[in-house]
Amino acid sequence: MGILRLSHVEVRVPDLELATAYYTEVLGLLETGREPERVFLKCWDEHDHHSVILRYAATYGLEHMGFKVEHAADLEELERAVEKDGGRVTRHARGELAPGHGEAIRFDTPTGHRCELVHGMEKVGNLLPRTNPPPRPLGLVGIAPPRLDHVFVTAEDVEEGTRFFRDVLGFRLTEQIVADDGHQLATWLEVSHTPHDIAMVTGPNGGLHHFAFWLDDWNDVRAAADLLAYHGVPIEVGPTRHGATRGYTVYFFDAAGNRNEVFTGGYWVDPDHEPITWTEAEMGRAIFYYEGAVNQRFLTVHS
Amino acid sequence: MGILRLSHVDVRVPDLDLAAAYYTEVLGLLEVERTATEVYLKCWDETDHHSVKLGYAPRVGLDLISFKVEQDEDLAVLESRIEAYGFPVRRVSHGEALGQGESIRFETPSGQLMELVREVERVGGLLPKVNPPPFPPQGLRGIAPPRIDHVLVTAEEVGEATRFYREVLGFRLTEQLLDGNGHQIGVWLERSHSPHDLAVVTGANGGLHHFAFWLDDWDHVRKAADILAYNGVQIDVGPTRHGITRGNTIYFFDPLGTRNEVFTGGYRPDPDFPTITWTEDNIGRAIFYYEGDLNDRFMKVHT
Numbered sequence: 001m002g003i004l005r006l007s008h009v010e011v012r013v014p015d016l017e018l019a020t021a022y023y024t025e026v027l028g029l030l031e032t033g034r035e036p037e038r039v040f041l042k043c044w045d046e047h048d049h050h051s052v053i054l055r056y057a058a059t060y061g062l063e064h065m066g067f068k069v070e071h072a073a074d075l076e077e078l079e080r081a082v083e084k085d086g087g088r089v090t091r092h093a094r095g096e097l098a099p100g101h102g103e104a105i106r107f108d109t110p111t112g113h114r115c116e117l118v119h120g121m122e123k124v125g126n127l128l129p130r131t132n133p134p135p136r137p138l139g140l141v142g143i144a145p146p147r148l149d150h151v152f153v154t155a156e157d158v159e160e161g162t163r164f165f166r167d168v169l170g171f172r173l174t175e176q177i178v179a180d181d182g183h184q185l186a187t188w189l190e191v192s193h194t195p196h197d198i199a200m201v202t203g204p205n206g207g208l209h210h211f212a213f214w215l216d217d218w219n220d221v222r223a224a225a226d227l228l229a230y231h232g233v234p235i236e237v238g239p240t241r242h243g244a245t246r247g248y249t250v251y252f253f254d255a256a257g258n259r260n261e262v263f264t265g266g267y268w269v270d271p272d273h274e275p276i277t278w279t280e281a282e283m284g285r286a287i288f289y290y291e292g293a294v295n296q297r298f299l300t301v302h303s
Numbered sequence: 304m305g306i307l308r309l310s311h312v313d314v315r316v317p318d319l320d321l322a323a324a325y326y327t328e329v330l331g332l333l334e335v336e337r338t339a340t341e342v343y344l345k346c347w348d349e350t351d352h353h354s355v356k357l358g359y360a361p362r363v364g365l366d367l368i369s370f371k372v373e374q375d376e377d378l379a380v381l382e383s384r385i386e387a388y389g390f391p392v393r394r395v396s397h398g399e400a401l402g403q404g405e406s407i408r409f410e411t412p413s414g415q416l417m418e419l420v421r422e423v424e425r426v427g428g429l430l431p432k433v434n435p436p437p438f439p440p441q442g443l444r445g446i447a448p449p450r451i452d453h454v455l456v457t458a459e460e461v462g463e464a465t466r467f468y469r470e471v472l473g474f475r476l477t478e479q480l481l482d483g484n485g486h487q488i489g490v491w492l493e494r495s496h497s498p499h500d501l502a503v504v505t506g507a508n509g510g511l512h513h514f515a516f517w518l519d520d521w522d523h524v525r526k527a528a529d530i531l532a533y534n535g536v537q538i539d540v541g542p543t544r545h546g547i548t549r550g551n552t553i554y555f556f557d558p559l560g561t562r563n564e565v566f567t568g569g570y571r572p573d574p575d576f577p578t579i580t581w582t583e584d585n586i587g588r589a590i591f592y593y594e595g596d597l598n599d600r601f602m603k604v605h606t
Contacts, residue, residue: 001304004573045570047577070574123577130577132585135549135592146570192571193496216568217520246437265519267348268450268495270307271373274350274425274432282434289437 002078002170005192007068007118008050009151009211011303012057013256019054022255026231027213028142032124033099040098043213044137045128045146048121049100052148052211060256060303062208064106064114065151067169067197072119075105078169082107085168094120110164111155112205143224145213149263150196152210154203154302161200162187171198174269175244175276177286185280188244195245195266207302210251212261221248224262228252236297241265243289244278251298258303305381305473308495310371310420311353312454312514314606315360316559322357325558329534330516331445335426336401343402346516347439348430348449351423352402355451355514363559364606365511367408368454369418370472370500378421381472382407388471397422412467413458414508446527448516452566453499455513457506457605461487464503468492474501477572478547478579480589488583491547498548498569510605513554515564521551527565531555540601544568546592547581554601561606 013019020039023029032050033040040050048068055063069075079089082105092104102120109115127137155161162184165171171189174196179185186201201209215221221239228235228250236259238250247265254260278286284293316322323342326332332344335353343353351371358366372378382392385407395406395418404422411417429440439447458464465487468474477498480489491499504512518524524542531538531553539562541553550568557563581589587596 005571047573068573123575125577131580132546132582132588133579135544135546194571214571218522219520241437243434243437268308268497268517270371276435277433279434285434 007066010053010063028144066116111161149214154207177278210259212263215264241289243286310369313356313366331447367416413464452517455502457510513562515566518567544592
């Protein structure tokens with residue numbers, strides 16, 4: 001019932017060919033569809049039609065983020081909840097928004113982000129057979145993460161954004177950074193029993209801090225760093241570890257300037273998980289546990 | 304709504320002190336409580352009262368498998384569904400079982416005693432909820448898995464048991480092993496968006512094949528093998544990899560003969576995950592992907 005997990009992100013890129021080359025050859029996603037101004041991509045182990053949409057635009061940034069719901073009826077229920085909260089919702093029939101896309105609703109969040117909930121996206125299958133499959137396909141190119149993991153956005157009012165995602169959309173709070181005066185500086189929220197499906201940190205409304213792909217383990221994080229360095233991709237931070245989420249990470253930038261992350265580790269969350277709090281004084285360790293400090297770029301650069 | 308995950312496994316041990324020494328010093332669980340005939344254990348990252356209960360008995364075997372449900376009303380809903388299916392249900396009142404509230408107990412079609420519980424005493428993990436380090440406190444002994452993962456039981460009629468677990472208890476089928484006639488001889492079932500919380504293979508009714516603990520990654524599996532070998536624990540198979548679940552694994556026996564597993568990896572299935580099928584001619588790779596073969600002991604020995 002309700003939202004299952006992050007389905008996809010649509011990001012703006014000023015050079016569609018360059019961005020596509022980066023996402024397919026360095027990151028190692030697979031192209032599943034193409035239009036003059038949009039390219040549709042998925043990770044190898046994902047079954048749904050796409051998890052990343054690149055959209056040609058004059059600038060970079062997040063066009064929208066989409067979450068997958070379990071049942072078609074969840075769309076109606078959540079539509080009512082968003083409208084009751086004062087949001088305006090549009091409905092979109094199957095296939096209307098993109099090739100292979102399911103039935104969807106869209107609305108703007110109080111944090112200024114375009115948000116979509118989708119059900120019934122076309123299943124294109126992962127790269128493995130459903131009978132006697134090997135544990136992974138051979139011949140993958142680049143980092144080749146098995147799946148999209150989470151999105152991290154910026155918001156002027158983190159508390160208001162957090163309230164919306166918890167009370168209206170049903171997300172659960174796993175961790176938070178609380179300022180000395182008691183207000184939330186950053187929050188981590190989940191529905192998929194992971195440390196986070198979405199997180200937000202204080203910044204401009206509508207901003208994208210990063211979106212992240214799952215890797216199997218710390219060894220894969222090291223291999224990802226090797227590939228990023230080999231291809232001359234600007235690595236921002238890592239390989240290192242988060243205090244918040246306990247995850248292992250590398251942050252880096254795509255060819256358009258959108259921040260990407262590869263992520264692994266963390267913990268399994270029950271709905272009765274008691275949230276973890278980080279104090280402002282420990283913010284450095286919360287974000288980068290080994291460094292104990294957050295670099296200025298990480299705090300100020302977003303798209 | 305419904306079952307969240309495995310809560311605890313209760314096993315009978317003919318030598319309580321020997322078993323407790325093994326589970327605390329080699330496996331590295333924490334002793335939470337002890338009575339004259341019972342020892343209650345938990346993993347370091349678990350916050351509920353216990354995940355393993357050792358109970359003195361002249362013979363080794365499985366006492367019960369307990370799953371945690373999300374909401375109070377889940378107990379009544381599942382109780383009526385189980386009774387409607389024709390199985391008597393016993394209510395265990397608050398205070399009757401140590402460390403937990405009201406529960407329901409029933410025998411499954413595969414002959415195991417099963418419990419569903421909502422309220423479990425929270426004893427907390429080993430980390431603070433404010434500014435916690437991302438790893439456990441120093442000085443944990445043994446393998447020290449963060450949490451229990453799944454249980455595998457045996458059943459004379461796997462197909463019938465599977466029908467009960469899916470239709471009555473709401474488990475979802477991630478993988479199945481079919482014989483040449485298309486009959487299920489093994490099934491993997493989940494509620495927690497993991498490859499399995501419960502699995503069933505052909506064997507005696509009421510049997511326990513093994514229960515498993517989660518490890519962080521393949522490197523942790525290697526360290527576990529070191530610790531098992533150092534302590535003279537009998538390793539059954541591994542370190543190796545499963546075709547089914549894609550997990551990395553070691554099987555071994557506690558000193559009384561109950562099979563344990565340490566497990567990591569796998570994937571995160573959505574509820575609409577298309578079931579993977581293994582055919583009997585591929586049973587070797589299904590269970591042990593690297594060996595491509597099952598040892599006799601693995602097929603025949605259970606408790």
